[in-house]
Amino acid sequence: MFSKHTADAIEKAAREFGLEPKALLAIAEVESAGQVFARIDGRNEPLIRFEGHYFDRRLADDRQETARAAGLASPVAGAIANPRSQAARWLLIERAAQIDRQAAYESTSWGLGQVMGAHWQWLGFDTVDGLVEEARSGAIGQARLMARYIDKSGLTTALNAHDWEAVGHGYNGPGFAKNGYHLKLAEAYRQQVEGPAPGDRLMKIGSRGELVTELQEALVALDYVVDMDGIYGPGTASAVSRFQQEHGLAADGIAGRATQAAISHALRAARGGSSSWNWLARLVSMIFRSH
Template sequence: MFDAPTLKAIGDIADHLKCEPAALQAVAEVESAGQVTALVKGRQEPLIRWEGHYFDQRLTAAQRAVARAQGLASPTAGAVKNPASQAKRWEIVTRASLINRQAALESFSIGLGQVMTAHWKRLGFASVDAMIARARESAAGQIDIMARFIEKFGLADELQRLDFTGFARGYNGSGFRKKGYHLKMAAAYQRLSGAAPVSAATGMLRMGAKGAKVRELQTLLVRAGYAVTVDGDYGPSTNDAVKDFQKAQKIKADGVAGPETMRRLDAFKQSADEQPGRQLVSDVPEVKDATKAGGFMVLVVAARDQVAETASYLTGIQADTAQTVANVLLAGSGAIGLGLAGYAIWGWFKSRRTDEGDIDAGAALPASDPALP
């Protein structure tokens, strides 16, 4: 996959980040598909991926109209497709530069780590041109850019403890699960190291976790004075708030909401048996959708006995509850109603679950992204 100089550079940077070389290499392989450069106009250039929505955001109204007409910009992420050829992707940058050079140079990801050039200032470069020049120098330059991103965005901890779910949430964004970045990184690490990645934070809430317990954590953080959104997604803002809380409590500030952190946050509960952040049935997206489609009866059925209040993690919901719901819906609106109720039930069940982000070594990998190099 990578040549000896590239592997040496990965090893050197891994030492700096205090993580295993196999962990950093796994990230680089997934982000670049194991390819360092491509031939563009007779020169080996770093791999890039054009992001038309970044370009769209950086233009004046007049420039935006021109860019959209030429198929170079869109307000929607992913709407401007990347050609398979790297040469054609670099041609997009050239064409976009004729409209607004600075905006164009800030609108693509680059190198082994596929880091957005828009981050040039935060990563310590004097200009976006300097960041791009660093990527064009060598594989070591590209890995340096990736390491700067990992450090500046506080992701070294996740890499050190082989927490690929948390790392992918911070590195690839909230849509990381859809493309299975965490699973691909874990699989690459296992192939490279010969061992399945087992995080020291297994079973604990940390970045990349989602669900009911995350909502509870976020609610308690708000009560403790930290500005986070209670949405059940343990993203970077929640991670930062947990670290700040831990620092204030003078305990290890690693962003992992382990037993000690949760014990201290329990002080902000209104009663010992309170369940902060608990979703009302009417707030569950699937229930809302089913209600719109099936009318008030669906909401009544979904709300009955809180539907999945006594849900089993093995069977979804108890058989008698499911049967009651099915009977009511069949009597009220037939098979369509039953389908809507089933959708609502599943939504309610999900609202009571928590995914800590632990990775199953046997999990199936999603299909490869054809847009990657």
């Protein structure tokens, strides 16, 4: 689930490149699971994925040997596993950049559209640093990068026509059907047009995205221990359950509207009535933005 700020940025990028906003939102949702940033050393950074086989083929012999010995490069796709956490992935790319910065950045997919750095010249950037700077500039930069890739790939007509098989093949590769990529796009688009089903308006185990991160940040501000990773896992459910128990709510670990309202009220009270953090309003806005 995206925040309204991110959804607005994606829609702005869509209009700039002649793409249907809701269709671009659908592919962004599938690619990013609604999560735009990772918190790295106190700063927001785009989500990344490092590809060790890309890195391997971009290195000269001596650097290639060094990278292979360090477990950063391999001629075999998938042999270099990405750590689960984004913080660890950023450490991984920093290690690779110490061997060859350009090759490391080219071997990484960037942002909510997971665009490979290797495409920098094809996408019209002067250097790979230009592509990376766009990805790191915020939600609008990530959205523009994804829209630029779709436009350059000749997928505009297919996206605007909701030809999800063609979009899946062009964006995800020839194996797109194996994991139902086109079906995920179709469902994500349906939700953009019709709105989420009532059950989808809850945050529960399996939910992901910026709004989950904002919920987690609210819980941390209320002194509950929880990872702020945008993933509603058992730890978040446990913290929500404890909050519910302490505030006379049914302790099911699901953040429904009553729980969301109670957390928002508790947060305002803890901050002396300040409305500077109104994550609940952003949630409600996201839910009804298409109606």
